[in-house]
Amino acid sequence: MRQSFYQYLMTLRNPDSHTMIAEFANNAFNDQYFPKQMQDYEELSNYLELNGSYLPNMDVFDEAYRMYLDKMN
Template identity: 70%
Template sequence: MELRRSFYQYLMTQRNPNSHDEVAEFANNAFFDQTFPKQEKDYDRLSRYLELNGNYLPSMTVFDLAYQHYLDSEA
């Protein structure tokens, strides 16, 4: 399956400053992350980046959930 858009592009569709949903909060925080890999589509590369730089992410489970939603949205 060829992913049409990057994970970041998908994630930005989930932004909602008034929401307390974990994925929305992840998206809100990623928006302010100046070094987020905005063109990346690969799970492993994104996961590695977030493990080292995603101190705003309460748990990698939130990333896993968001990434699964990303894949589902691209299907």
């Protein structure tokens, strides 16, 4: 079974890093409502557009999601 996007994103957490991906992962970890079981791009994107005020822009999510797909394939 493929891991969820959140599970993958948590592998990118790094409190000492200031890259946009690491900061996204750190902030998603602190987002208690983040959809932890989702794999679907559209559903995740919709959630983040409405609730992801910690993202500077959606390009960060897009890049992280591409990395996720590469890892899962």
